[in-house]
Amino acid sequence: MDPDIERRIGARSFARLLGEWRPPGGRGLADALADRVRLLVLDGRLPLRTRVPAERELAAALDVSRTTVATAYDALRASGVLHSRRGAGSWTRLPADRAEGGTAQPFSPHGSGAHYDLAHAAPAAPSTHLRAAAAGAVHDLDAHLGGHGYDLLGMPALRAALAERFTARGLPTTPDQVMVTAGGQNAIALAATALTRPGDRVLVEHPTYPNALVAFANRGARAVPVPMLTADDGTGRWDLDLLASTIRDAAPRLLYLIPDHQNPTGGLLDAAGRERLIGLARRTGTPLVVDETLAELTLDGPRMAPVARTGRPTRRSC
Numbered sequence: 001m002d003p004d005i006e007r008r009i010g011a012r013s014f015a016r017l018l019g020e021w022r023p024p025g026g027r028g029l030a031d032a033l034a035d036r037v038r039l040l041v042l043d044g045r046l047p048l049r050t051r052v053p054a055e056r057e058l059a060a061a062l063d064v065s066r067t068t069v070a071t072a073y074d075a076l077r078a079s080g081v082l083h084s085r086r087g088a089g090s091w092t093r094l095p096a097d098r099a100e101g102g103t104a105q106p107f108s109p110h111g112s113g114a115h116y117d118l119a120h121a122a123p124a125a126p127s128t129h130l131r132a133a134a135a136g137a138v139h140d141l142d143a144h145l146g147g148h149g150y151d152l153l154g155m156p157a158l159r160a161a162l163a164e165r166f167t168a169r170g171l172p173t174t175p176d177q178v179m180v181t182a183g184g185q186n187a188i189a190l191a192a193t194a195l196t197r198p199g200d201r202v203l204v205e206h207p208t209y210p211n212a213l214v215a216f217a218n219r220g221a222r223a224v225p226v227p228m229l230t231a232d233d234g235t236g237r238w239d240l241d242l243l244a245s246t247i248r249d250a251a252p253r254l255l256y257l258i259p260d261h262q263n264p265t266g267g268l269l270d271a272a273g274r275e276r277l278i279g280l281a282r283r284t285g286t287p288l289v290v291d292e293t294l295a296e297l298t299l300d301g302p303r304m305a306p307v308a309r310t311g312r313p314t315r316r317s318c
């Protein structure tokens with residue numbers, strides 16, 4: 001195999017990964033196909049240096065003309081997402097690879113030419129709100145200076161506020177169930193330390209939040225990836241059958257999942273999926289670490305209650 005190629009994907013697997021990519025009305029097929037492949041490469045669902053199927057094979061698997069696939073592949077080559085060499089086929093890569101060759105082109109997940117920095121999707125901090133919050137905190141400072149300041153699990157007032165927030169989201173929570181950490185990354189590292197030992201397997205989505213993988217690797221645990229599929233709107237979709245069989249086969253010590261606006265695929269696990277996930281964790285006795293860092297990012301669409309709410313009686317039925 002060509003040294004630039006690390007793996008290959010068959011036409012049927014590729015078709016499955018693409019999900020329902022066809023635009024309504026069936027027009028602009030090649031553009032829609034190229035857009036979907038570009039999205040999957042940029043968010044990591046289709047790994048770099050993967051050899052994609054030959055045009056004829058993919059056309060057959062997708063039931064489209066070979067011209068459609070050829071046009072899509074041409075567009076992907078032009079935007080730097082695909083590279084081809086005679087005799088070796090075509091494989092995925094990041095447009096930035098071309099920058100190393102000195103011919104960088106702006107790119108975007110939708111091919112519009114606008115330039116996004118996908119390495120750090122962190123906009124500038126909202127200074128007005130931050131200043132107001134910091135000023136408020138300074139104003140309240142005196143109330144906290146009288147004590148010893150050693151609150152191992154976090155400031156009581158903050159724990160109470162967080163508990164209220166979970167309660168408002170549908171999961172009745174008391175302050176003593178809350179521990180304040182220095183952010184999500186710190187919480188993942190603590191969970192890794194508390195719940196795994198070196199050599200343990202941890203089931204993760206693929207792709208997932210990279211720093212979580214670092215936390216598990218630092219603990220000496222081994223990640224067992226379950227590939228994300230693609231929903232009709234291009235966001236990630238969980239293959240719960242595969243998840244179930246992987247739990248059965250790999251017997252992981254821990255499940256680490258991001259069911260809310262999954263990083264990086266944006267997927268949102270629906271209520272039925274949450275039920276199934278909780279059922280799987282319970283039946284197999286596998287601790288489930290749910291990363292809710294992004295749970296409150298919902299701009300529109302359903303706002304999901306915390307996964308821990310799933311399967312519990314509602315307050316009315318208590």
Ligand SMILES: Cc1ncc(COP(=O)(O)O)c(C=O)c1O
Nearest residue numbers: 183184185186209258263291293
């Ligand atoms: C899914 C996920 N978990 C955890 C984190 C880390 O959160 P924090 O910045 O609070 O450490 C991030 C940050 O982007 C994230 O996307």
